[in-house]
Amino acid sequence: MRVWAVANQKGGVGKTTTAVALAGLLADQGQRVLVVDLDPHGSMTSYFGHDPDSLTSSVFNLFQHQGQVPDGLAEALLLATSHERISLMPSSTSLATLERQSASQGGFGLVLSRALAQLWDRFDFVLIDSPPLLGVSMINALAACEQLVIPVQTEFLALKGLERMVHTLNMVNRSRKQALPFTIVPTLFDRRTQASVSTLRTLRLDYGNHLWQAFIPIDTKLRDASLAGVVPSQLDASARGVLAYRALLRYLLAQSLSGKVAVA
Ligand code: ADP
Ligand code: MG
Numbered sequence: 001m002r003v004w005a006v007a008n009q010k011g012g013v014g015k016t017t018t019a020v021a022l023a024g025l026l027a028d029q030g031q032r033v034l035v036v037d038l039d040p041h042g043s044m045t046s047y048f049g050h051d052p053d054s055l056t057s058s059v060f061n062l063f064q065h066q067g068q069v070p071d072g073l074a075e076a077l078l079l080a081t082s083h084e085r086i087s088l089m090p091s092s093t094s095l096a097t098l099e100r101q102s103a104s105q106g107g108f109g110l111v112l113s114r115a116l117a118q119l120w121d122r123f124d125f126v127l128i129d130s131p132p133l134l135g136v137s138m139i140n141a142l143a144a145c146e147q148l149v150i151p152v153q154t155e156f157l158a159l160k161g162l163e164r165m166v167h168t169l170n171m172v173n174r175s176r177k178q179a180l181p182f183t184i185v186p187t188l189f190d191r192r193t194q195a196s197v198s199t200l201r202t203l204r205l206d207y208g209n210h211l212w213q214a215f216i217p218i219d220t221k222l223r224d225a226s227l228a229g230v231v232p233s234q235l236d237a238s239a240r241g242v243l244a245y246r247a248l249l250r251y252l253l254a255q256s257l258s259g260k261v262a263v264a
Helices: 015-028 043-047 059-063 095-102 111-117 136-144 158-173 194-210 220-228 240-257
Strands: 002-006 033-037 086-089 125-129 147-153 182-187
Touching: 002 015, 002 136, 015 033, 015 043, 015 086, 015 125, 015 147, 015 182, 015 220, 015 240, 033 043, 033 111, 059 095, 059 111, 095 136, 111 136, 125 136, 136 158, 147 158, 147 240, 158 194, 182 194, 182 240, 220 240
Parallel strands: 002 125, 002 147, 033 086, 033 125, 147 182
Antiparallel strands: none
């Protein structure tokens, strides 16, 4: 089972879209995929038609046992999605209380890893969608994954958010045996705007070897897919945005295979 997380300490940069699009393409290829929503806003949960305000069971339940995960709990949380090979571990708004409750307690950083360990034979891939804030959820996502995808919107203010994210990563890396490999993915690219073009240029100069050299273009089909509650490839497999995500997936898979990414 391979675990990838999608994170950036900034909202609206395409995190949820990236996690769902990659999950969809992997599932299309026959892989059994789990998507985990760790964002208290529950965008990914809503995406697949479940209401994060009314769900009584969610990832939050994993955190209610002093850092341990009772047998069978992870499996009990799984929900179906529009894609037969994608299961969802949903978020709920109660997840927001987690940051307050457990901030002062140690031992909560590996809860998600422990939950995923219970599911190792049910899934080939896990994609984790993280919240745009550094807290217990983000720490759990970074601890559970072997490769991190950082979507960065190609606009001026995005670079600050990226600096913060890389700083967080360096902090987390101090407590890992091996540094967590990461790939920066330029998103919402619009070649007609100066902001997109110059941000992409800056990214190439500053983050060269951690940067995926292509980009995800603005494509309204990606938004349409979220409104329809289906993964983008189910709506239109040849949409520009889907083709870009397919190229990204090929790159990420090659990165793991080349041994640049430790496989669990
Ligand atoms: P985040 O999870 O980082 O907050 P989202 O993935 O939810 O970001 O994206 C924010 C909004 O932008 C959503 O409405 C989404 O449908 C839309 N969006 C994301 N990527 C694209 C894209 N490449 N083209 C057009 N719309 C996009
Ligand atoms: Mg999101």
